[in-house]
Amino acid sequence: MKEIFEKDIFNKTGTYTILKELGDILKEKKIHLVIAESCTGGLIGHLITEIPGSSEYFNGSFVVYTNILKKRILKVPRTLLRKYSAVSREVAMAMAKGAKKIGKADVSIAVTGIAGPSSGYEGKQIGLVYVAICLVKNHIRIKEFSFSGDRSAIKMKAALAAMDFLLKEIQT
DSSP: TTTSSSSSSSSSOOHHHHHHHHHHHHHHTTTOOEEEEEETHHHHHHHHHHHTGGGGGGEEEOOOOOOHHHTTTOOOHHHHHHOOSSSHHHHHHOOOOOOHHHOOOOOEEEEEEOOSSSSOTTTTTTTEEEEEEGGGGOOOOEEEEOOOSSSHHHHHHHHHHHHHHHHHHOOO
16 A cells, blocks of 8 residues: 555554544644545544544544435435436535535545445446545545555555545645
C-alpha cells in the first residue's frame, strides 16, 4: 500500500500513522467527523475507533450498503442513483453532504465503490472507488481511485486513502 501514500503508513509497532495523525489534528482543531460508508462496510469507523480518544472527534458512521439506505438515511436523491449509479462522483458527494448534516459534524467522508469479486455495474471495474469529503461551509472535495487486489485489500486501501485524503485537506 505504500505506493498509494506519500509516506509509510505504519509506525514501528504496526499502528497506522495516518489514523493517529488525523486524530491529533481533528482534536487540535476541535473538528468533529462523521462517515458514510458503502463499499468499506464500516471499516473506516472501525479503524478510527482503534485510536484511544477518538470519541473526542468522531461522531459516528453510517454504513449504507444498499441504495435504499442511501436514500432513507442520507437522503441521496433517487434521481442521482438512477442516472449515475451508486458508484459515482455524484452519489459520493450526496452521501458526504447527507452524512454531515444528519451526523451533525464539521466534516464528513463518504466512500462508495466496487470491492469485488464482481462489478455488477456496466462499464465500471472492480477497484473503482469514489471518496468525497464535505468540509466547512459544505465545500466538497472528491477523488476517484482505482485499486487492485482482492476484496479485503480494496476495502483497506479505500479506507486508508479516505483518511489520508481528509488528513491532507484539513492540514491546509
